[in-house]
Amino acid sequence: MSEPAGGAGTAAHGADSEVGRLRTVILHRPGPELTRLTPRNNDRLLFDGIPWVARAQEEHDAFAQALRDRDVEVLYLTELIAQTLADDEARDLAISTALGDLDLGETMQGYLRGLLGDADPEALTTYLTAGIRNDEVRGGFGLVTSLLAHDDFLIDPLPNLLFTRDSSVWVRDRVTITSLAMPARKRETELTELVYSRHPRFAGTPRIHGAHYEHVEGGDVLLLAPGVVAVGVGERTTPAGAERLARQMFDDGLAHTVLAVPIAQERATMHLDTICTMVDVDRMVVYENVADSLVAHAVTPRGDGDLDVAAPRPFLEAAADAMGIAELTRIETGLDPVTAEREQWDDGNNTLALAPRVAVAYERNHATNARLEEAGIEVVAIAGSELGSGRGGPRCMSCPVSRDPLT
Ligand SMILES: NC(=[NH2+])NCCC[C@H](N)C(=O)O
Numbered sequence: 001m002s003e004p005a006g007g008a009g010t011a012a013h014g015a016d017s018e019v020g021r022l023r024t025v026i027l028h029r030p031g032p033e034l035t036r037l038t039p040r041n042n043d044r045l046l047f048d049g050i051p052w053v054a055r056a057q058e059e060h061d062a063f064a065q066a067l068r069d070r071d072v073e074v075l076y077l078t079e080l081i082a083q084t085l086a087d088d089e090a091r092d093l094a095i096s097t098a099l100g101d102l103d104l105g106e107t108m109q110g111y112l113r114g115l116l117g118d119a120d121p122e123a124l125t126t127y128l129t130a131g132i133r134n135d136e137v138r139g140g141f142g143l144v145t146s147l148l149a150h151d152d153f154l155i156d157p158l159p160n161l162l163f164t165r166d167s168s169v170w171v172r173d174r175v176t177i178t179s180l181a182m183p184a185r186k187r188e189t190e191l192t193e194l195v196y197s198r199h200p201r202f203a204g205t206p207r208i209h210g211a212h213y214e215h216v217e218g219g220d221v222l223l224l225a226p227g228v229v230a231v232g233v234g235e236r237t238t239p240a241g242a243e244r245l246a247r248q249m250f251d252d253g254l255a256h257t258v259l260a261v262p263i264a265q266e267r268a269t270m271h272l273d274t275i276c277t278m279v280d281v282d283r284m285v286v287y288e289n290v291a292d293s294l295v296a297h298a299v300t301p302r303g304d305g306d307l308d309v310a311a312p313r314p315f316l317e318a319a320a321d322a323m324g325i326a327e328l329t330r331i332e333t334g335l336d337p338v339t340a341e342r343e344q345w346d347d348g349n350n351t352l353a354l355a356p357r358v359a360v361a362y363e364r365n366h367a368t369n370a371r372l373e374e375a376g377i378e379v380v381a382i383a384g385s386e387l388g389s390g391r392g393g394p395r396c397m398s399c400p401v402s403r404d405p406l407t
Contacts, residue, residue, distance in 0.1 A: 022403050060162075063394065067398075077195075094191075133153055171254045173205075228259070234265045239260070256300065259319060275294070279359045289337050359377055
């Protein structure tokens, strides 16, 4: 693990498993970006409904408090962004990156450059996360603003920032900047990359992957055990993304085996962590309707720099072998396939381990939580009626920055 970069009191950064005692996590408290959702844009912005924002904030505050109650340091993404933007070079970079891809013409570009340039770090953070709507721009700024609809976005909002899991992943002492597949989320990694490269606490952290590479999303990356990483390949992470990530992890000595796990390209299973998450060093909660059909292609480094790819085998068997344990035991969602399907949809499988045998889960998934408790897992239950409308649970809503090593 790297030395603490943030001065006295901060833990070393890094994680080598899903279950080592959680020390520091990045969350995003839902904010004004969620007020941008309407029934006309929610599909494009990847929400299944229109959340009640104040209630989502209450639920999220309770989630953060449950973590603090267990001595987890909670960092908020927007605070990290604002702190980073206090530096002039970081600001210039953030503004030119955000405006770089906008197809809005020179007049509007010039206007936005001035608006963002004059904003203080907090206001700039809000512009970059909640976006700017055409009707928020006042007073004759040319042809483009006149022709766009009043509620067209000049800068798109990022409502999925809530799911900090997806835009970066720590693997040992490196941070993976991911490459998000859906257009509505692409800009998120501009912000995580900015924080990890420029924030005083993180500057100098070795980074791997990046937004310019093939798609990999953090929800697909599971650190099953030190050196063993499962990568879901489906709607979000592409085969080439998994291959590149494996190669980088082998080159940097971060893993000895990568298990590429094909998953159905459907909304219900958009990431591997919607299907299974680790709750102990050798146990995972799994959606049983698909558990038996999951397979893994074990990828290992070959001496000549290329990769060995084994024939596909049942996922849990291949995982146990790579982890060097007799069995990776499954705890199943629900008692019958319909309950399981309902609870999987509501992120019953998407738990966040705080330590071996302690996991945060949405309270609504009664059947799954009961199974976890029967198996001796302490369930830290949180409300998520509003948070869940973006289709993500406790694991999706958290990016572990440091966990105690299992090794
Ligand atoms: N790791 C996860 N399962 N993240 C869930 C992300 C949900 C988000 N609305 C999306 O569609 O991208």
